[in-house]
Amino acid sequence: MAPLSKEEEDFPLAFIITIHKELETFVRLLRAIYAPQNVYCIHIDDKALEEYKTSVRSLSGCFPNVFLASVSEKADINCMKDLVKSPVKWRRVINLCGQDFPIQSNLELIRYIQGSEWKDRNMTPGVKQPPSMKHRTEFPYVEVKGIHVAPRANAPKKGPPPHNLTIYFGTAYYSLTRPFVEFVLSDPVAKDLLEWSRDTFSPDEHYWVTLNHMKEAPGSRVDGEWEGNIRAIKWRDQEGRAHQGCKGQYIRDICIFGTGDLPWIIERDSMFANKFETASFPEAVDCLELWHRHKVLQQASVPIQPSWRLTTEVEVSNSTLTLIPEDCV
Structure with a gap:
């Protein structure tokens, strides 16, 4: 609930998150990317159950910088209209779906998009x-x-x-x-x-x-192609070339990640990975969430509050043992 570095405080991000199912996966996604200097527009698809919508409304009401889109259609455009009116002076907007999960920390996201290749440039592969x-x-x-x-x-x-x-x-x-x-x-x-x-x-x-290929557009990349390490996704038709198979299961030719996919995901070092389902492969989310939070806290330049940790640490023979689920070992 506090910026983890001056660098992050000075470069607030905006997020557009489109969701309609997998409430727990969305909640854990939001927990992973949340920072008080950022702003988050949540778009709930009309086909979501009313109970689901109520839960998301309740959650968003807990945070001054998390809100629901004012219009339920054209998710990205309407969230953008809301975001430009926000008091948060965000510098970049990133869009997500509820089954994404971050690989890079907030600090790493900023450094990546502010690096020499992407500074003041849009990333649209x-x-x-x-x-x-x-x-x-x-x-x-x-x-x-x-x-x-x-x-x-x-x-x-x-x-x-x-x-x-x-x-x-x-x-x-x-x-x-x-x-x-x-x-x-x-x-x-x-x-x-x-x-x-x-x-x-x-x-x-x-x-x-x-x-983004119009030269008149601010930050355009007229000669750009597939550059930009935005998502780690395992497509079925790329098996044997871009990856060695899905360790979870394919649904509509996209891999729902299992724990066996995590080494590949981490090695890719993309901004985010897609897709996860807490109901089908909860251990994959458990392990990645712990790994990501540990990295986030390691990079922090402010004192770490005990409540920021997702695991319990105990002193054992002058060394620190972090307790994590057996499936992550």
Whole structure:
């Protein structure tokens, strides 16, 4: 409940977290990334159960710098509108989902995005839209029963993107500068692209990366491609190349991490890892949370309060023994 260093106090971050399930995983994510100098906008998807929404509202009410998005649709844009009105003078915004978990500490996040490669630059990994992905923006799509999207029946092709924009394709995850956010919320081209993108397959996979390739956008990376160590994810189709298999289980071709995946995650040193499920593989979250908190406290430049520790430490023969679950050993 206090900044852990002057460096972190002077560089507050904003987080947008979109959630609809896995309440315990979200709570532990928030606990891991929480710092009083930062600000957190929580967007609860409409399909979440009312009991879930009530629990999140109660939790957010405990902190002056954690709030729910004022509008329930278009999560990122509406959270950004709320964040620019916040009294917290945040410098960067990072978006998350409720099944992410941090690998880097808050201090490491700041040093990474303020390093020579990313200082005052937006991080939106992606490339020019490949032919295999063009169908996602060429045809209008509609959400089916809140579960998935499908092409609208008998609908003609969409018109070309506004302002003759070249569409890019990439990850929906980002790290954006505050001037870029203000540009997105006010620029006519950005607004027109948002409107055109409403009925595309997955707007977040092209919207941010396309805008970040506009030379007029603050902090843009016109020649950027897949640079940016934003997420550690094990995709099924990358098994044998980017990783040696999922030690938890694949769901929709993405690995739900088990404890056996943790060495790979830590070695990657990404900003965050995805996905975790406390209900399915609780030990993976237990171990990573302990590892992350230990690193955070080691890096702190202020006196450590006992309540900040997640484990009990006892003195044994002039050495310190940290008690951790057996599954983490």
